[in-house]
Structure formats: C-alpha cells, structure tokens
Amino acid sequence: MPHPLKSPMTIAFLGALSLVGSLSLALYLNEDWRTIALDMVEETVTEEGKVVRKVKVERPEPNREQIREVTEERERKKREDIREKARKVRETVVEMAEVVEERESTMEELDEWDLLASMALDLRRSASERYAEVRHSYLDRISGSREAVTDLKDEAVANAHDMRLLSLSDNVTRVAVWERVAAARRILKKGEDLETLLLEGIEEQDNPKTRRLLTDRMPPFNDFITETETYLNALERWVKDEIPPDETLAAEDPEAAEADPTEPPPEAENPELADAEAENEPPPPSDWLDELPAEEDLEKMSTAELYESLQEMAETVDELYAENLARELAEFKKIPLEEAREQVHKPKTDSGPDLKSTLEKNNPSNREEFREFNEALEKASDAAGRIARTAETRQSRVGGNGGREGEKQTADQLQSALRKGREINAEMAKSARNRGNENGNVTDMRNAMSQAYALQAKSSGSGGGGGGSAGGYSSAFGQSRTGGGGKNQVNLSSNRVFAKAVPGRRFDQGSTRRGWIFLDTWYIIGPWDRPNVDSFDTTFPPETAVDLDATYEGKTHPRTGKPMELEWRFVQSENVRINPPDETRDAVYYAYTEVFSETAMDILVAIGADDASKVWINDLLVNQDDGLSGWQPDEGFRRVLLKPGYNTVLVRVENGPAVCYFSVIMCPDDVLEE
C-alpha cells in the first residue's frame, strides 16, 4: 500500500486546492482584479451614505414588461429634464420678444430724409466703385476718363456728405434742399457724360478683342445712371411735394425752373421709397408668441412633443435674435429695417436631429429597440441642454430680464434701459475711432464700459458669467475710475514689447506673470472679400454671433473661381504679431478669443493692426482704426474694464495689399504704474 499522501488522487487534489486557494487569495487581496477584471463585486451606497461592497448577482434577462417599466422610468426622468429646459427657453422667448417689441417702440421713425441720405450713400459707394474700376483697368487709358471719373466720385462724395447733414438737421432751408436736387442732376449729367466718353473711347480701339473686353465692363456704368435717376426722381418727388421752390430760387436755378412743381413727377410712384416704407413695418411681435406653446400645454406634452416644441422655440430664439440685431443696426445706421435685415447674418442653433418617430414609440420589445430608444432619449436630452444654453447666451446679448425671478422690469424700465444702451453704444463708437490719432494715444473707455456692464448686470439679474451684482460692478468700476490711470499718452517701443511681453490669456492675482501680456491664442476665420469703399459698413457673420462650428462662404478662390469654404481655425503664436492663416490681399478676417480676469480689472490694451481693425471686448466696440497702415504695437491704447470671469475679445482685421498682422497686448493698470 502506498502512503496515502502519495496517492495520485491526493496529489491532484492538493494541487487543485493550492491553485484555487492562491487564486482566491489573490482576488481577495487585489481589489482591482476583483472589481475590474472580474466585475464580480460591486459597490453600492446605502441610504445612510455608507459604501457597501457585495458580490454582483446576475439578474435573469428581463421580460418585456420589465423592459417597458425600465424605459418608462428612464423616459419620465428625462422628460422632466427636457420639460424644465423647455420652460426656460419659453420664458427666454417671451422676454426676448418683449425686448424686440420695446426696441421697435423706442426706434426713432425713419423720415424720408434718412432714406434719401441712405440712397445718396449708396450712390457714393457706386461712384467710388466706378472710380476704382476705371483707375485699375484699361479704361484709364481713354483720354479724359480719369478726370471725368474723379470728378464724378468727388461730386457723389460731397453730395452724400451734405445729404447726411441735411437729414440730421432740424431746420432745413429751401436753398439747401434745392441745392441737393441740383447736385443730383449734376451727378446724373456727369455719369452720362462719362458713359458717353468711355463708349466713344472704346469705339476708337483698333483691336476688336480689346473693344469687346472693354464693352463688357460697361453695364455697371449704365446701372449707375439708372441708380442716379432713381435717386433724383425720389428726391424731386419728395422736394416738390413738401418744399415747392420759391420764385427767387427758381430764377437762380434754371433747371429747377424748368421743372414745374405742379407737373407730376416722371414716375408717378416712387417704388423704392414706397417699398421702403412698406418694409419698414416689422412683423408684429405677437407672431412669435402665437407660435409659442402655452405653459399648461408644456406640462401635458409627451417627450417627443416637448422635444419638437423645443426645436421650434430654438428657431424662434434665432429669429428674435437676428431681428433684434437688425433693429439695432437699422437704428444705428439710420437705414430701412429691411436693408438691415439683409445685412444681418442669421445664426442657427444646433437643435439636434429629428428624433420624433423614435421617441414616440416608447414600446421596446427587444434589446435592439431598447438601445435605440435610450440613445434617442440621450440625444434629445443633450440637444435640449444645448438649446437652453444657446438661448441663454442669445438672451444675454439681447438684454431683458434674463430669467430674474420675482422682479420683472416694466415696459418703461426696459425702454429706458434700451435707450441708455443705445446712448452708450453711440458714445463708444465715437470714442473707439482711432483714425487721425497719434501713435501712443490713450482713450479711456471705462466710463462707458462700466455703464454698459451695470446695465447688463441689471437686466440679467445676478450678472452673467462672472458673478457680482449691478452694485458690485458699479462700485468696483467706480473705484477704478477714480483711482489710477491718468496718462494720456503711452510710449511703447516695438523692441521693448517684443522683449518684455509674455503670452497668456489669464489675469490671476497671484500669478507671477506681470506686465504686458499678449493674447497668443485665437480662433481665426477668413478671408472674406474686403469692400473697396466703407468696408466697415459691410458686416460678416462673426459680427452677428461667434459660432465656432459654423462654416461660411468667403472670398473667391483665385484659381478655382469658387468661393472658399471658411471655418474657424485655431491659431497659437509665440510672436506678439498674429498672422491670419490663408493670408491674402483685400481680405477681411475675424479673430476671437477669451480672457480670464479674477476680479473686475482696469486694463490698458494696446492694439496694432496691418491694415485696418476693429476690436470688441464683451461685445462693446473699443477700437476702430480704418485706413491702410503698417503694424505698430502702439497704434492706439484703450483703457478698458474687464469683468470678473471670462471676457470675450473679437477682432476684425482687414488687409489691403501685402501682409496682414494684428496684435492685442494687455497690461493691468496698477502694474503699469509700478
């Protein structure tokens, strides 16, 4: 008999036992193996908040009833979440509609003089375009064309200027008015003469190809004459109806004398003015509210209905936002509302995919349907969050109550806030201009900015992203206004800036980075075609709303002849001067970034650009420098106020010929004084 311990069975048994034992021991000692690799143990938190570990028990496959129960429970939770968002967005729509409505009532009525001034401005723009066309083409070689087109442009520029003055003046004299009519006739005459001169010059060309090429360039000149005729007719009609020429004036002005005031104008109806008047009527704001679901309806809606309704409300928010911007623009530029609507880019909220059909059938019978429904539910919930966030951002730019509970602004308060906002914007636009200023000039924007922030804080309750109440803003900024910052001139040499400025975007109190900080990280988009005349009057989508996911059509590609597809590009530079990607001549670019400030802070901003630039901080225009000029770091200094938290910075930079650069360098005021 062998020893019992030596029997094969015993040895095998002992071997297996030691294997199992060591494995069990390893699992017992190593928590990661146990919880992660094997996933046999799970941690649960009891009602008392204790963490309890227990072996996971595999539940049997749930039956159809159980699946339904689970999905219903999940749906209920998500539905409540979406309903809450829908309620918020609904409130936003109501408040935005209120603001848009109030803006309409505070808008100064555009009178005919404003419309005529706007037409004169268009005429000036067309004349400048004709000038550029003649000067930069073969047409320049036609004898006398250069003088004729210069004369025409000067006349149109002077006319637009005088017409603008006339529209702003309260006391319009007859002489001045009839002078405008005479000027319009002169423009028409000069336009016709120029066209005849050019056509004759073209006829004299020997080469038929040149003749054909030059003839192709003529239609815009004809359009210019038509445009001038329309303007002249509108002006004459208005003037004859309102201010008949007296005899003395008629005697002095033979052409005016020829035109009998009693005679009906050449065109019985002036379509442009009539259209403008008709278009000036905005759609009644109640339209937006009509489409809005009632609050009680929201309570009864299913998930699919809520989601659909939320998507519709997102569209309404976009419309209201664009409408508000159009009204602001119309008011600011004194142009017809319809024209402003065309100029304003309409942003679009990403309102998620169409999930209606999937959300409607909450009756999954198998694993696949269960998964599909849950995915749809998650997507709907994400989209709802996104819509609510975007609506909040849009509303903060429009103004209004901003979800402040309990205390609602009355219509009068809202109107006065809007008026105040308009005044601040006008003041900032005036002081932002940098043209004609010496390098190193310092403009103090703090007063207007503090008022604007206080207004924003008042309208948005507890005050946007950074916290702090209206009182907080005014007191912090009040102190900063009184203390520090007395210099009106700062000398900043390029070498000193290059040597000393450090890259960054954060102003923390305890930071070791002190002194000049250049903004090194940007999202840049462009190029768009730069208009030849009054380029800042043409706005591009980023000025309406910065949407980093959006793509636009830009400048025509020189090789393909198709518009370039533009998207925001991340640019980080170790150099003070930022060079936009896809740099090209006669182009417009936008650069966007954010700056963090730990507290409300006075900052001196040095802005430099090659060539023209416009800079907004927290949507407030702080710098406007037109004209072509080389880059200097100290082209213009602005004393500005940063809100506590994140502050947006948007730069519009325009390139004429050659290279394009811009720089934004910031330095806290107190550091500067040290």
Place this chain on the structure above:
Amino acid sequence: MPGRKRYGEDEEVALSMSPLIDAVFLLLIFFLVTTMLKRDLKEVEHIQLPISRSSPEMPPDETALVIAVDAEGEFYLDGEASSVSELLDELRVVEQNDPDRRIRIDTDEYTPFHRLAEVLDALNFRNLRNVGVRTYHEKYN
C-alpha cells in the same frame, strides 16, 4: 522469505495526470463562465493609441471625462463625436461643477499635433489640471 515479494519493489509509483488536468479544466471553465470583461464605453474604436514604454499604469476611472482626437483631427467627448463649441462648453461646465475631475485624452498616433495643442490649451485656460494622456503599453495591454 522466498516467494514473497514486497509490494512496490517491482512497481514504480507514477503520478496520474488525468485528474489534475480535469481539475484544471474545471477551474478554467469556471473562470471563463464567471468572468465578465468590461468594455470601455468611452473609447473611440478607430483610434490607434501612440506607443509608450514609460507610462505608469493607472486604474480605470469611470467618472473621468474622455476627450479623444482621431487621426483626422475630429473631437470626441466620452466616445461621442463632438464639435469645438461642444468641447469648450463641456469644459466650462466641468470647470464650474467639478474642477478636479479627472480628464483623459485619447489621441491617435497620427493626430495632428495642433489639435492636441488646442485641447491642452483649452484645458489650461479653464484651469483644469487633472489631465492625463492615454497611451498604449505592451505590458498593460
């Protein structure tokens, strides 16, 4: 005593392997049946992680925010395709609610570096410091 043989003298003691193999197989089947390997739901499947020989091993963390950037430079948040605005919005939310949340960055070995720089800069700007980059290590995979 002649004729009497002592047991074991002519017969060698041999270890029979079959019960041992049976037991081992039983154990193997037991573990195969009971083991449930978890899939990382936040992983983007088509991303080939860069290889590293010096990365430390970190236990998985289900609460971590996973930002992935694939070879085309597209962003993914927790395994779902996302845009720049969504990424920046999410970071804003994280900064407000849980600034110490762990953030894992998954990149492809061919991800354009400027896209990674963009993510790192956004994290830095939002003052989110608990950030790690995931790599492939033969030892751990």
